[in-house]
Amino acid sequence: MTSPHPILSILGVAIVALSIAAFLIWVERRLLALWQDRYGPNRVGPFGLLQVAADSIKIFMKEDWIPPFVDRPVFILAPAIVFVTVLMSFAVLPVAPGIIVSDLSVGLLFFLAMSSLGVYSVVLAGWSSNNKYALLGGLRAAAQMLSYEVFMGLSLMGVVLLAGTFSLPAIVEAQRTIWFVIPQFPGFVLFLIAGLAETRRIPFDLPEAESELVAGYHSEYSGMKFGMFFVGEYMGVSLISAMISVLFFGGWLGPVLPGVVWFFLKMFSFIAFFVLVRAALPRPRFDQLMSWGWKVMLPLALINLLATGAAVLAWR
Amino acid sequence: MLSILRTIWYVFLHSFQKRITVQYPEQKPYLAPRYRGRIILSRDPDGGERCVACNLCAVACPVGCIALQATEDKNGRRYPEFFRINFSRCIFCGYCEEACPTYAIQLTPDFEIGEFHRKNLVYEKEDLLINGPGKHPGYNFWQIAGVKIGGKDKGEAAHEAAPVDVHTLLP
Numbered sequence: 001m002t003s004p005h006p007i008l009s010i011l012g013v014a015i016v017a018l019s020i021a022a023f024l025i026w027v028e029r030r031l032l033a034l035w036q037d038r039y040g041p042n043r044v045g046p047f048g049l050l051q052v053a054a055d056s057i058k059i060f061m062k063e064d065w066i067p068p069f070v071d072r073p074v075f076i077l078a079p080a081i082v083f084v085t086v087l088m089s090f091a092v093l094p095v096a097p098g099i100i101v102s103d104l105s106v107g108l109l110f111f112l113a114m115s116s117l118g119v120y121s122v123v124l125a126g127w128s129s130n131n132k133y134a135l136l137g138g139l140r141a142a143a144q145m146l147s148y149e150v151f152m153g154l155s156l157m158g159v160v161l162l163a164g165t166f167s168l169p170a171i172v173e174a175q176r177t178i179w180f181v182i183p184q185f186p187g188f189v190l191f192l193i194a195g196l197a198e199t200r201r202i203p204f205d206l207p208e209a210e211s212e213l214v215a216g217y218h219s220e221y222s223g224m225k226f227g228m229f230f231v232g233e234y235m236g237v238s239l240i241s242a243m244i245s246v247l248f249f250g251g252w253l254g255p256v257l258p259g260v261v262w263f264f265l266k267m268f269s270f271i272a273f274f275v276l277v278r279a280a281l282p283r284p285r286f287d288q289l290m291s292w293g294w295k296v297m298l299p300l301a302l303i304n305l306l307a308t309g310a311a312v313l314a315w316r
Numbered sequence: 317m318l319s320i321l322r323t324i325w326y327v328f329l330h331s332f333q334k335r336i337t338v339q340y341p342e343q344k345p346y347l348a349p350r351y352r353g354r355i356i357l358s359r360d361p362d363g364g365e366r367c368v369a370c371n372l373c374a375v376a377c378p379v380g381c382i383a384l385q386a387t388e389d390k391n392g393r394r395y396p397e398f399f400r401i402n403f404s405r406c407i408f409c410g411y412c413e414e415a416c417p418t419y420a421i422q423l424t425p426d427f428e429i430g431e432f433h434r435k436n437l438v439y440e441k442e443d444l445l446i447n448g449p450g451k452h453p454g455y456n457f458w459q460i461a462g463v464k465i466g467g468k469d470k471g472e473a474a475h476e477a478a479p480v481d482v483h484t485l486l487p
Contacts (some may be wrong), residue, residue: 035330039337280327281320 003144010091017090026052028234028275035279056227064223067129074128079221079228082121089114093242094169096252096259107168108160111243112153115198115268115303119145122200122207125229126217137216140286141207144197144257147293148204151301152194158187158308159247170250181248186304188248190297195240197293199233204279206286241270349451351425352408355401357441358422358450365445366420366457369396373412373421381405382412391466393458399441404434418457422450 026041026049033040066075092107094100104110115146119142126138137307163174164185171180181188197204208216218229245251245266252259284292338345339440347353358366369386385397412421431437458465459473471478 034335035327037330037333037335037337039335039339173380276328280324 006101009099013090013093013095013101014087015313017087017235018231018240019237021231022052022056022232024238024271025055025230027271028278031064031272031275032279035276040296043091045277047297048185059224059227059230064221064225069130070220071128071130074124075220076225078121078125078128079232080121081124082118082232083228083235085114085118085121086232086239089239090235092168093239094172094246094251095263098170099260100169103167103169106166108156108166108171108247109315111168112149112156115236115239116145116149117153118232119149120199121229121232122217125221126207129217129220131220133213133215134217134219137207137213137219140209140213141200141217144204144206144286144289145200147290148194148197148297151298152198153189154298154301154305155187155190155194156247157305158184161305161312166247172246172253175250175253179248179250179253184248184304184308186300188244190301190304191247192244193297195244196274196277197289199236199240199274201233201237203281203283204289205283208291209283221257235273237270237274238267241266241274337430343354347425349350349425351427352410352423353425353427354403354429354437355406355412355421355444356410356446356450357399357420357444358446358452359448360456360458361449361454362456363447364393364458365395366418366449367396368394368418368420368457369399369400370417372415372417376411376415378409378411379405379407383470393465396441399444401439401444403429403439419450419452419455420457422452424450 029051030040030042030048038198044050044054053155066072091110092104092110094103122141122145123138126134126136126141129135129138159171159180162180163171165171165174174180200207206216207213208218210216213219218226221229242263245263249266251266252263253264254265257265361365367384369384371384372387374380374382374384381402382400383402384399387397387442388394408423410423413423416422429437458468460475462470462473462476467485470476
């Protein structure tokens, strides 16, 4: 299925994912500024675009300090995990017909598995830091991500039922007639919320919660190790946005423009939506978050799954 | 749930609103005429220094950033031998301006006095003196003070009356 050499496509996807994540630092600051009637970084280079370069130079030059009280191997491992799991998920992401690192027949399951593994990074970071705030952040992350993981998977099963496959390119092809956002609107909303929680973005950023927990699980991190969490979060945002566009908005499908352009257009509009949500919403209390997840979202996901299953049974 | 969507929508509407940031180096902010910025020493309309070295500004200064030494010229006019303001200590409170009996020391709407070296923030008299009367045009302390100095006796200035001879007031 893959037309270019596999090594080339792996490198290409990794580089593009990383540069989008770095670029998102600038995008998010500019967009937040726009919605708060400010300008944001607009000094370094045209439109402040070189802010990305300035920030990365700064973060690479920073002292990479490991506190003496931490659990050293785990402390070093934790930021690598978030990075690796998110990059692994990009492997199954179909950008355009044929542009995919590996067209797994269970691509969607692979994506869910990798995003679940990402929890380890946060929990281990919180645990190994030997700091009560970091530990609280890690605990929150574990509880939050595990409970939102449950209905995240369930909300996607409607899509799988309609498409009849776990392979992501096949799911995109199944949306030729109609985007899955229309028959699967509840699934889309559930996945969007779960995706926000999964990437620990602002309405669900309780693991970081800088107003209560210093910086949560990455309180003790500095330099590029902190940068890995940072870039990992942005890659997570772009991954979830890409997944939403692939699963519910027909991925590369669209008139006139080439597929790649459509894909990135859809992806960036969802990234912008993620930033808009961050600009607009406050953080809920932790018990609200948990009861919302288990008592509202999970039953809704189950009902959606049952209804979709019944409809598919009735019409086929 | 609906209120959440409403919030998101209202925040989105901010994309079309005017941004309130002042793009500072290119676009200067409006500063009120009474803005308390860089301190200057002004001159009389006839070009003489207004400062009479009374030391009231130095006393009023809460951070003690003003230093001066009084002396007299050959006409008996008091003036500062040196007048030094350390702007790295100045808090721009304006108490010196309020204390000044001759309107000599004034704060101006200028705040762009950044320096790379701290010692460059110590301004001497020649840095502080300007060639005009500042906020009080037409005010000339020596012409209304009723003080005798060289070249001008009591009551000889424009707005002064000649002193009353007390002996004529005797019953």
